[in-house]
Amino acid sequence: MNEPLQVTVQLGPRSYDIRVGEGLLSSCGSAVAGLGNISRVILVTNPTVDALYGDTVRESLEAAPGIESPVATVEIADGEEHKTLATVEGIYDRVLELGGDRNAVVIALGGGVVGDVAGFAAATVLRGLRVVMLPTTLLAQVDSSVGGKTGVNRPQGKNLVGAFHQPSLVLADTACLSTLSGREYSAGLAEVVKHGVVADAELLELLEQKTDAVLARDPAVMSSIVARNCAIKADVVSRDETENGLRRILNFGHTVGHALERLTDYKRYVHGEAVSIGMVAAARVSLQQGACDAAFVERLESLLDSLGLPTSLPAGLDREAVAGAVMHDKKASGDGVVFILTEGAGSCRQQLLDPADIAAAMGDSAAGV
Ligand SMILES: NC(=O)c1ccc[n+]([C@@H]2O[C@H](COP(=O)([O-])OP(=O)(O)OC[C@H]3O[C@@H](n4cnc5c(N)ncnc54)[C@H](O)[C@@H]3O)[C@@H](O)[C@H]2O)c1
């Protein structure tokens, strides 16, 4: 096993480390114990992840000095449909039944759903407990475990109730990627490509040069890629923690992506697939607005395609409907939509656009199917 890579999210007194490497789960106990002053730990996970990695994590935690044994595990049901206040309440109750106090630490072992739910529970129970993220999906490792956004869905929409609550530590074990489904893995790669497009031209080159190793989930290659992504997200978050400006660049591809997810009732695509189509659409909008050239649109499309991701709007989807759904995006303001345009590899800008412009450019994309 290579030395873990480390990135620090600089947020003054709330700064924290992200460690990335193969096999980190088996030594998570000492890393968690290093936080100090722990009364008890509560491990939140789901049955799928628990069966794969729960014992490794519990054994390591229970062997660490300063952490009591046995470790309490709270299993939440697997799936986005369980990202609800009811699930959060279940965690509250277990923490309180266990006699948790302000020195208790919540540990989130799983993908973005576990991280968002456990993070929100930690943010609010007893007015805030520390949370440690042990992300096990690629999406969670490169995106959701870093940055402190936590929350749940409501019938009115996704992620509408939540809090900013930064973790105290993030440990991303890239060996976990080996058990992910191909679809979930590719979906995580969409967010990796997104980071390259908005902030890191070299990351895009790396993905192009090492496509085979990336698709083979080579843990060493993926450790350097995950760490690089965490560094990008850490930098953006440290400069705009609560998304008042710069952090919006991480929404590249998401305006259309979210619209597509909504229009297809969240059934047809996993998030990263919709984002992949959304990024190609956003690149076409960028081309139309004179922000990037046609070669970059083609380059992006072929990279996403080689990573197993869809790049075009589904046949039969009315682009006016997409424009309407874009307008309903919670980021739409009175005059238009704050849209992230790519200026080519590693560079982007924000621009207020009329949804009609977005729809028109997407028409080109659909025509290319
Ligand atoms: N907080 C943020 O900043 C942020 C950012 C992006 C996305 N999100 C949220 O993240 C969620 C999506 O996260 P996700 O894509 O990780 O989905 P997920 O958490 O639903 O995980 C996907 C599936 O993979 C399983 N799984 C997890 N790790 C595994 C492993 N190593 N091997 C095999 N199976 C494994 C899970 O049990 C689940 O069935 C959404 O709710 C989204 O809103 C949050």
Ligand SMILES: [Zn+2]
């Ligand atoms: Zn996303």
